[in-house]
Amino acid sequence: xxxxxxxxxxxxxxxxxxxxxxxxxxxxxxxxxxxxxxxxxxxxxxxxxxxxxxxxxxxxxxxxxxxxxxxxxxxxxxxxxxxxxxxxxxxxxxxxxxxxxxxxxxxxxxxxxxxxxxxxxxxxxxxxxxxxxxxxxxxxxxxxxxxxxxxxxxxxxxxxxxxxxxxxxxxxxxxxxxxxxxxx
Numbered sequence: 001x002x003x004x005x006x007x008x009x010x011x012x013x014x015x016x017x018x019x020x021x022x023x024x025x026x027x028x029x030x031x032x033x034x035x036x037x038x039x040x041x042x043x044x045x046x047x048x049x050x051x052x053x054x055x056x057x058x059x060x061x062x063x064x065x066x067x068x069x070x071x072x073x074x075x076x077x078x079x080x081x082x083x084x085x086x087x088x089x090x091x092x093x094x095x096x097x098x099x100x101x102x103x104x105x106x107x108x109x110x111x112x113x114x115x116x117x118x119x120x121x122x123x124x125x126x127x128x129x130x131x132x133x134x135x136x137x138x139x140x141x142x143x144x145x146x147x148x149x150x151x152x153x154x155x156x157x158x159x160x161x162x163x164x165x166x167x168x169x170x171x172x173x174x175x176x177x178x179x180x181x182x183x184x
Contacts, residue, residue, distance in 0.1 A: 048152025083168030
């Protein structure tokens with residue numbers, strides 16, 4: 001796997017972002033330009049921040065990533081089922097209780113990985129907010145999360161980590177022992 005280099009972020013910049021970012025409203029996660037020196041504004045731009053000169057409140061907008069947890073869960077499930085279809089002997093039926101148990105195994109694996117992903121994302125982000133999703137009105141609060149990162153390289157590394165995490169577990173993972181037991 002290719003090594004990911006993260007931008008080094010100065011403690012002063014990090015502290016200013018942590019203390020000055022907006023915590024409410026539609027500009028959540030942005031830092032008002034009026035609290036930043038010109039040097040700090042340029043430093044943020046080098047780190048991938050975007051200068052937004054809104055009339056009412058000019059801000060610096062951080063690198064962001066939206067995580068659609070429902071979509072990521074579905075992708076993970078597809079990846080695992082695909083891996084199972086290649087791992088098990090041809091013609092192995094998955095029906096009834098076997099399939100229900102397999103579904104629970106996959107969901108349990110995803111929940112564990114999702115918790116680990118959130119810890120990782122939160123370690124690189126200075127803020128996160130839940131966002132609605134028009135297709136998931138019954139679970140608006142839990143379906144999508146926006147992460148606000150200190151640097152664009154941290155955001156990009158986080159996206160790569162999430163992409164890796166939706167794949168099926170490696171061959172030596174304990175998960176496969178459970179799948180083999182279901183098949184046996």
